[in-house]
Amino acid sequence: MKSLFEVISFTIKDMVKRKSFIISNIIILLIIVVGFNVPKFLGADTKNAEEVTVLDNTNIFEGKLDELNNSFKELGYDVVIDKTSKIDEIKNKVQNEEITSAIILTENENGLNFEYVVNGMGLTTSIPTDVINAIQLTYQNMQLSKLGIPEDKLPMLNTGNNIQVVSLSSDESSGNIFIMMILSIVLFYAIYFYAYQVSTAITVEKTSRIIETLVTSTSPKIIVLGKTIGIGIVGIIQTLVLILVAVICAKVFLPGEMLSMILEMTKLSPQIIGIIAIYYLLGYSLYALLYALTGSTVSKPEEVQSANGPVAILAVIGFYLSYFTMMNPTSNLNEIAALVPISSPFCMPFRVMMGLSDTNEIILSIIILVVTILLVAHISIKIYSSAILNYGEKINLKKMFKMYKSKN
Numbered sequence: 280m281k282s283l284f285e286v287i288s289f290t291i292k293d294m295v296k297r298k299s300f301i302i303s304n305i306i307i308l309l310i311i312v313v314g315f316n317v318p319k320f321l322g323a324d325t326k327n328a329e330e331v332t333v334l335d336n337t338n339i340f341e342g343k344l345d346e347l348n349n350s351f352k353e354l355g356y357d358v359v360i361d362k363t364s365k366i367d368e369i370k371n372k373v374q375n376e377e378i379t380s381a382i383i384l385t386e387n388e389n390g391l392n393f394e395y396v397v398n399g400m401g402l403t404t405s406i407p408t409d410v411i412n413a414i415q416l417t418y419q420n421m422q423l424s425k426l427g428i429p430e431d432k433l434p435m436l437n438t439g440n441n442i443q444v445v446s447l448s449s450d451e452s453s454g455n456i457f458i459m460m461i462l463s464i465v466l467f468y469a470i471y472f473y474a475y476q477v478s479t480a481i482t483v484e485k486t487s488r489i490i491e492t493l494v495t496s497t498s499p500k501i502i503v504l505g506k507t508i509g510i511g512i513v514g515i516i517q518t519l520v521l522i523l524v525a526v527i528c529a530k531v532f533l534p535g536e537m538l539s540m541i542l543e544m545t546k547l548s549p550q551i552i553g554i555i556a557i558y559y560l561l562g563y564s565l566y567a568l569l570y571a572l573t574g575s576t577v578s579k580p581e582e583v584q585s586a587n588g589p590v591a592i593l594a595v596i597g598f599y600l601s602y603f604t605m606m607n608p609t610s611n612l613n614e615i616a617a618l619v620p621i622s623s624p625f626c627m628p629f630r631v632m633m634g635l636s637d638t639n640e641i642i643l644s645i646i647i648l649v650v651t652i653l654l655v656a657h658i659s660i661k662i663y664s665s666a667i668l669n670y671g672e673k674i675n676l677k678k679m680f681k682m683y684k685s686k687n
Contacts, residue, residue, distance in 0.1 A: 561652065601616045
């Protein structure tokens with residue numbers, strides 16, 4: 280046990296001291312900070328209320344717009360009713376940035392016309408549809424009242440369409456699919472990136488002959504497990520730090536409404552967080568052990584990428600198998616992807632977030648994944664023991680098979 284902790288400690292220290300690790304973290308942190316400032320850079324309105332001037336210089340509403348001020352404030356708009364300015368004056372004020380935007384109201388035989396005036400259309404510019412709808416509703420009620428319809432009957436005439444979606448499938452999905460797909464992508468890259476580091480670390484140590492010292496002081500099994508656990512710990516800490524920085528940046532830099540919308544779409548219960556953590560650890564363990572195997576079969580750092588090719592292909596196949604089945608989450612293929620070991624770490628958390636999987640399915644998926652990890656660990660350690668001190672040409676599949684069958 281002492282040897283295992285020594286290998287884990289050595290691996291962690293070696294990882295965090297690398298210039299590539301330090302520089303990549305700085306770059307990622309800068310990207311997070313800049314990314315959460317994009318709405319501000321693009322001119323997104325971070326104020327509590329958006330200022331809108333409504334021009335009714337012909338008194339179409341007979342003063343009734345003043346009664347809507349409280350409703351406008353509840354919608355998040357600071358509306359100013361202008362009854363005296365001319366149209367050209369209002370446009371000049373917008374152009375000179377004296378006012379932010381204006382809604383010009385005119386009336387003809389076809390009814391009420393709206394003209395929304397802004398200084399320039401940008402990526403963050405949006406039409407205040409809530410204000411326009413409220414004004415339109417008031418105008419309709421005025422016209423209906425003039426026709427002699429009682430005021431208590433007006434709400435019935437203005438009732439919108441109430442549409443309820445009924446799914447006939449026995450499995451119903453819920454939640455924001457887009458956000459869940461993004462989380463699945465993040466989970467994939469976290470697992471893939473840190474697992475890949477195991478292969479790189481083993482190859483570097485093998486090339487520098489550090490591995491010879493390690494082998495003489497401990498067993499190959501301890502080295503493989505220590506490398507896998509050590510890099511995994513660094514990955515977990517790095518991931519948590521990045522998430523913490525992202526959360527802080529979101530609260531500091533994002534507009535309140537935008538932040539509320541994101542939090543609304545990313546509601547994560549303790550159960551879902553637990554499932555994500557379990558599949559993160561299991562998925563990382565599976566691919567880290569596979570990369571430990573490929574890392575021990577090469578003798579030069581430049582050969583790592585080609586040796587890791589088959590494992591990378593498996594990872595990509597597993598991810599896309601889960602990702603594309605998310606388009607139809609109740610399909611049989613999605614259920615299969617949640618059980619296949621190469622894809623279940625990316626697919627099963629998605630199914631849990633969608634409310635599509637039961638306890639038995641989750642347990643079965645975890646059992647299959649754990650059994651696969653134990654099998655891969657056995658094969659990886661066996662081949663690693665024979666291949667780690669090989670400094671000749673790259674080991675092919677035939678030689679790997681012979682090493683596994685060997686009793687040494």
